[in-house]
Amino acid sequence: MPSPFDLTGHGAVVTGGNGGIGLGMARALLGAGAKVAIWGSNADKTARAREQLAAECGDTTRVYSFVCDVGDEAQVEASFAASAAAVGRVDSCFANAGVSSKGTMLTEMSLDEFRRVQRVNVEGVFLTFRAAARHMAAHGQGGSLVATASTAAVEGAARNSHYGASKGAVTSFVRALAVELARHRIRVNSILPGWIVTDMTEKAVHNEKFAAAVLPRIPARRWGQADDFGGIAVYLAGAASAYTTGEQFVIDGGYTKF
Numbered sequence: 001m002p003s004p005f006d007l008t009g010h011g012a013v014v015t016g017g018n019g020g021i022g023l024g025m026a027r028a029l030l031g032a033g034a035k036v037a038i039w040g041s042n043a044d045k046t047a048r049a050r051e052q053l054a055a056e057c058g059d060t061t062r063v064y065s066f067v068c069d070v071g072d073e074a075q076v077e078a079s080f081a082a083s084a085a086a087v088g089r090v091d092s093c094f095a096n097a098g099v100s101s102k103g104t105m106l107t108e109m110s111l112d113e114f115r116r117v118q119r120v121n122v123e124g125v126f127l128t129f130r131a132a133a134r135h136m137a138a139h140g141q142g143g144s145l146v147a148t149a150s151t152a153a154v155e156g157a158a159r160n161s162h163y164g165a166s167k168g169a170v171t172s173f174v175r176a177l178a179v180e181l182a183r184h185r186i187r188v189n190s191i192l193p194g195w196i197v198t199d200m201t202e203k204a205v206h207n208e209k210f211a212a213a214v215l216p217r218i219p220a221r222r223w224g225q226a227d228d229f230g231g232i233a234v235y236l237a238g239a240a241s242a243y244t245t246g247e248q249f250v251i252d253g254g255y256t257k258f
Contacts, residue, residue: 002239005234005238006032006033007033008032008034009035010029010033010092011036011037011089011092012036012037012094013039013087013092013093013128017036017038017046017065017094019040021196024226025096025230025233026038027230028233028234029092030063032238034092036063037063037066037083038053038064040065041067041069043067064083070123070124071119077131090136091144092144093129093144093145095128096148097128099120100163104162105159109161109162113162118162122166126173129145133145133181140184141185142185142186142187143186144186145181145188146190146191146236147170147174147188147189148191149168149170149174149190151192151194153171154171154192154256167192174189178246189241191232191236192249192250192251193251193252194218194251195224196225196228197224217255218253218258219254219257220254224252
């Protein structure tokens with residue numbers, strides 16, 4: 001009897017898969033047997049990530065990379081079509097690409113700064129999921145859509161209101177799509193990471209004052225790592241989560257519970 005975590009023959013797309021959480025997801029999906037297309041906006045970084053993943057899994061024929069700005073409609077459509085051609089059929093799509101805030105107070109925030117964050121974090125998820133849903137509905141085999149949100153969606157993130165707003169929007173978007181797309185056997189869920197060591201958080205987690213204030217509030221007593229998201233990616237991609245949709249998976253070492 002096949003394992004519900006066996007992704008042999010499975011096709012996956014991971015936006016922002018060239019680093020951080022996305023890279024950790026892509027690594028685990030490949031480890032479970034999937035073919036994976038990673039997207040990134042930085043060409044050199046994306047190419048290096050593909051080389052790294054191919055070397056780790058020992059198979060250059062199961063990992064592909066595409067340069068894509070997820071806030072650009074034409075680029076998303078082209079990259080998704082190319083990804084589907086590369087992996088065969090896309091069975092899961094992880095809308096993980098995102099940008100951080102600049103720690104700006106509301107009273108000092110420009111409209112351009114607010115829109116910069118929404119363009120990638122909200123519109124990018126919309127464009128990616130729309131392309132994936134159209135593809136999955138057309139091939140008729142169902143699939144899984146997974147958005148990377150943030151614990152900022154459920155807590156008060158001072159000086160990050162536009163970032164929190166973007167991630168809150170994503171969780172609401174996911175719940176609506178879970179209901180809307182169920183008729184096509186498409187599951188839709190979100191992941192809410194806490195404080196994870198990535199390029200985006202590097203300055204914060206290595207700041208002694210910040211670490212002294214935040215680490216004691218994390219029951220696990222450590223920062224999260226990219227590979228902490230491998231298991232949830234494999235679970236949500238395949239048959240193991242066949243009856244799971246519309247959920248928020250908080251992965252934060254207990255931070256929001258303490």
